[in-house]
Amino acid sequence: MKAIEVKNLSKIYKGNIMAVDDISFDVDEGIIFGFLGPNGAGKSSTIKILVTLTKATEGTAHVFDVDVTKESSKIREMIGYVPQDISADGTLTGYENLLLSAKLYDIPRGKREQRIEDILEIMGLTQRSNSLVATYSGGMVRRLEIGQAMLHRPRLLFLDEPTIGLDPAGRKLVWEHIQKLNTDDKTTIFLTTHYMEEAEALCDRIGIIDRGKISIIDSPDALKEMVGVGTVTVVLDLGDHKKNGEQYLSSLLKGLIVSLSSLSDEKWRFTVQNAPQHAPKIIQTLTDHDIIVKDLEVKSPTLEDAFLKFTGTKLEEDASKNEWKSLKGRRRTFKRLT
Ligand SMILES: Nc1ncnc2c1ncn2[C@@H]1O[C@H](COP(=O)(O)OP(=O)(O)O)[C@@H](O)[C@H]1O
Ligand SMILES: [Mg+2]
Structure with a gap:
């Protein structure tokens, strides 16, 4: 069974902004799929359609054979979603954030405690579970958020820019946890990123998206081979x-x-x-x-070379321009919560 099947999907925002332009792709169950593209490419818009937070203008999308527009509550039971901006509450502890999510996800009272403890362990946060999230590092916050999205054991986890703004060490640790969820729990993972190394380190398959269009989908090795x-x-x-x-x-x-x-x-x-x-x-x-x-x-050719070949632009240059903006965006959101 396919975890995701998207056909001729488009998203046009008010003001005639074409964010997603007639894309089609599918994702096999069990893999880590990476949506790689510069800022503004349409990655978050695609995710938001798949997690039922916004409606497509055209086309269809199915998650485990369920239509995202028709049965959104069924979809939400099967998926976990970590948005691009910080969503954890800085005024609460890690444990309290997880408890809040456990209630939101309707995890039965008798099972909550154990599940939260398991997640804290899996995400490497047990030691700091009673500290306020405002005192966490960026990487810890991200791991907590991934944990929140995993509480109800979803089959498919959506991560929108999971390591944006993290330092290399924090990024590596988040990668390890994502890999663990995929191998140990068999969770299918759909992530977006504008970091080439991230796509390379994590993904079994990569879709390159630029200006709302997918230029190519293949394995990292095959993409590099095509560059030649x-x-x-x-x-x-x-x-x-x-x-x-x-x-x-x-x-x-x-x-x-x-x-x-x-x-x-x-x-x-x-x-x-x-x-x-x-x-x-x-x-x-x-x-x-x-x-x-x-x-x-x-x-050998790099993924960067592949990106250049398939989009005609350099991702890293574009990304660094926007890095600061994204970081500021995350900080702002965080402040609002704390
Ligand atoms: N709610 C919105 N209203 C209008 N335009 C939007 C909205 N969300 C995103 N966009 C625009 O759609 C395009 C794609 O955005 P997005 O999906 O966030 O890209 P990415 O996640 O790849 O950076 C951008 O031009 C962005 O400015
Ligand atoms: Mg985005």
Whole structure:
């Protein structure tokens, strides 16, 4: 059974703002699916339709075969949702936040205590369960929120930008917990992110979304393979051929490389189809011609390259521009709650 099935989904906001533009995709049960795209791409809008918080303008969406527009209460029993902005209450302790959610989710009185304790344990928050959430680090708040969304043991968990604004250590810890939920509890996870490393670290499949449209969906490895080229960067002593280095190297490596560029006097970068496989042949050819290879770095294509190929824009540049804005947004929400 498919966890999610979306067909020709569009969302147009007031003022004719096309947030989601005729997207179709599905997500198999049991996987971690990542929706990767820059700010404003339509990620949150898509999630909000799937979790029944907003209605699509066109198209259909099913979660475990249930129509999101027709049976929203059935959907809400099956899913957990952590919104992009901070939702935990800073004036309450971690335990109290969980208790509130347990009541909201109608977890029977007799089972609440145990379930909350389990979740605190799973999310690594037992030690701090009686501290006010306002004193938590960003990563702890996020783990608490994921815990709140997991109390009723949903089959499918939606995480909207789970690590936005977290430092690398906090981010890593959240990743570990997400992975644990997926492997131990078999929870299907749908997450959005504008962090390339996050998609790479967590996701079995990635959908790249940009300006409301999905450009491609595949596994991280397949996406990188489609890019094809990687790089081989070398520091060379060209001896007598220093002066006409570019010409000399081009003719020597014809057929082995796609292109080359000079990074400094001795440093060269070759663009290479399947870099790891071709690198040894390149080095062999160079040394056969008495060129001394002083340094070598081989890089396979990255997800960043794939993103560039499929959207024509660089995600990281775009993301850093918006990072501060998102952080401020989260802080503001947090303040309002505390
Ligand atoms: N409630 C809303 N009303 C009007 N426009 C909106 C609303 N929510 C989002 N948008 C717009 O829709 C587009 C997609 O937004 P969103 O789904 O939040 O993208 P993402 O989560 O990928 O950053 C953006 O241009 C955004 O400004
Ligand atoms: Mg968003």
